[in-house]
Structures are given as structure tokens and as C-alpha cells.
Amino acid sequence: MLAKIIVVMSPKGGVGKTTTAVNIATAISNLNKKTLLIDANLETPHVAIYYGFVGFKYSLEDVLNKKTKIEEAIYTGDNTNFHLLPSRVIKSDRDNSVHKLININIYLEQLRDKYDFIIIDSKPSYDIDFIKLIKEANSLIISNPDITSIIEAKKLKEELDEAGIKIIGLVVNKVNNRIKEQMTENEIKDITKINNIWKIREDHGVYNALRQGIPMVLSSKKSIAAKDIINISRQIIKI
Numbered sequence: 484m485l486a487k488i489i490v491v492m493s494p495k496g497g498v499g500k501t502t503t504a505v506n507i508a509t510a511i512s513n514l515n516k517k518t519l520l521i522d523a524n525l526e527t528p529h530v531a532i533y534y535g536f537v538g539f540k541y542s543l544e545d546v547l548n549k550k551t552k553i554e555e556a557i558y559t560g561d562n563t564n565f566h567l568l569p570s571r572v573i574k575s576d577r578d579n580s581v582h583k584l585i586n587i588n589i590y591l592e593q594l595r596d597k598y599d600f601i602i603i604d605s606k607p608s609y610d611i612d613f614i615k616l617i618k619e620a621n622s623l624i625i626s627n628p629d630i631t632s633i634i635e636a637k638k639l640k641e642e643l644d645e646a647g648i649k650i651i652g653l654v655v656n657k658v659n660n661r662i663k664e665q666m667t668e669n670e671i672k673d674i675t676k677i678n679n680i681w682k683i684r685e686d687h688g689v690y691n692a693l694r695q696g697i698p699m700v701l702s703s704k705k706s707i708a709a710k711d712i713i714n715i716s717r718q719i720i721k722i
């Protein structure tokens with residue numbers, strides 16, 4: 484079986500792509516699926532920080548710049564089901580957008596038979612040039628429960644539909660049931676026309692996990708956001 488590739492995307496920044504990508508990838512690997520998490524946000528790459536992993540030698544950029552072989556830039560820890568291909572945390576040149584990633588599919592094709600899932604974190608973007616580079620990529624859209632974020636998710640959904648790219652679902656992150664003014668699931672469905680909507684609740688445990696450098700689904704399994712993410716991960720592996 485070839486890996487299912489899921490690109491975590493949103494037009495708006497700061498909605499929770501990295502939090503979702505990191506925790507879903509970790510949770511899926513804990514469900515006994517061999518998982519590779521790739522940080523393809525070359526502008527603000529933060530995935531490694533979520534694992535407290537900063538002293539790595541090679542990154543995705545080194546692979547793309549042909550400085551090293553891809554195997555050298557893939558790291559693993561105690562959980563052998565989980566592999567990470569990080570990007571550099573500190574960058575001097577920001578001229579990298581999509582053309583640096585132009586050959587990513589060549590690398591992904593080499594890896595697809597080694598994993599069950601390849602989860603890719605991406606930079607916030609209104610265009611779909613990046614995901615279009617990847618053969619048989621699925622998209623997971625992230626938004627927040629406010630109208631601006633939902634409208635942008637709807638626009639992205641329409642573009643993906645037009646390009647024939649499968650959307651596995653919309654994750655509405657930072658849901659707070661005490662804030663009545665947040666958009667409801669039905670309102671979000673009506674606007675976006677995405678049927679598969681998942682919620683991740685707002686949870687301060689996210690910050691705790693970041694401080695510890697251990698993803699929330701491992702460091703605070705009982706926190707509400709971790710529970711939501713584990714539940715989403717269980718559903719994703721069945722799709």
C-alpha cells in the first residue's frame with residue numbers, strides 16, 4: 484500500500500495548522516500506522532519546536548538543495564512508527580515559496596511505499612500551487628470558528644474542488660463552547676459546503692505541550708484538545 488498523503492492547509496495564518504499536523508501525525512503513529520511528518524512551511528517552520536527537537540543536522544531545505552540524501556534528513560525517536568522531516572527553525576533567506584518545493588513530489592514518490600501516512604504541514608496560503616505539485620494529495624483544511632476564517636476556508640475549498648483535489652475534512656480549531664458568538668457547526672457547513680467537520684477545542688494545554696516540547700497527545704492525553712485530536716486521528720485512519 485502507498486502512503487496516504489495529507490496536506491494540512493489554511494489561507495489564514497495562526498489558525499492551528501502546525502498544532503493539528505503535529506498532534507494528528509503523532510496520534511496516528513500511536514495507532515500503529517507508520518507515519519512521516521514533513522514540515523513544508525519553509526517560511527515559518529515550527530514543527531521541530533513542538534518536539535523540542537532543535538539540534539538536527541539536515542532539514543528539508545538541505546534535501547531540496549541536494550546537500551544531502553533524504554534518508555539523512557528523516558529522524559526518528561522512541562516511537563519507530565513516527566518519522567520527522569523537519570525544516571530549519573532559523574532562516575536567513577525567505578525567497579523560498581513554492582519554487583523551492585517544486586521537486587517535492589520526486590522525493591515523496593521515493594517514500595510512499597515506506598509509510599501508511601505522510602502528513603505535510605504547510606505555510607498559510609491562498610493559493611493551491613503547493614498541493615498541486617503532489618500526486619494524489621489529500622487536503623485537510625484548518626480554520627477557526629469565526630466568519631473571516633470560515634470564508635477563507637470556503638474559498639480554499641472551492642479552489643481545491645476546481646483542481647480535483649480531495650478534501651478529507653475541515654478542522655475547526657480553538658472552539659470554545661462558552662463563547663456563544665462562535666460559529667456553529669451547521670453554520671459552518673452551510674457556508675463551506677464541507678460535510679466532514681471536526682472540532683478541536685481551545686485548550687491551554689497546547690502551551691504546556693509547547694513548553695515541554697512534547698506533543699499534547701503524548702504529554703497531556705486527557706486535555707480536551709488532545710482528546711479531540713485523538714478522536715479525529717481515529718477517524719482519519721478509517722477514511
Ligand SMILES: Nc1ncnc2c1ncn2[C@@H]1O[C@H](COP(=O)(O)OP(=O)(O)OP(=O)(O)O)[C@@H](O)[C@H]1O
Pocket residue numbers: 493495496497498499500501502503524527529605606607656657658683684685686687689690693708
Ligand atoms: N486548540 C487550541 N487551543 C489553544 N491554543 C491553540 C490551539 N491550537 C493552536 N493554538 C495556539 O495558536 C497559535 C497558532 O497555532 P499554530 O502555530 O498551530 O498555527 P499555524 O496555523 O500553524 O500558524 P502559521 O500560519 O504561522 O503556520 C499557537 O500559539 C498555538 O499554541
Ligand SMILES: [Mg+2]
Pocket residue numbers: 500501502524527529604605
Ligand atoms: Mg504553522
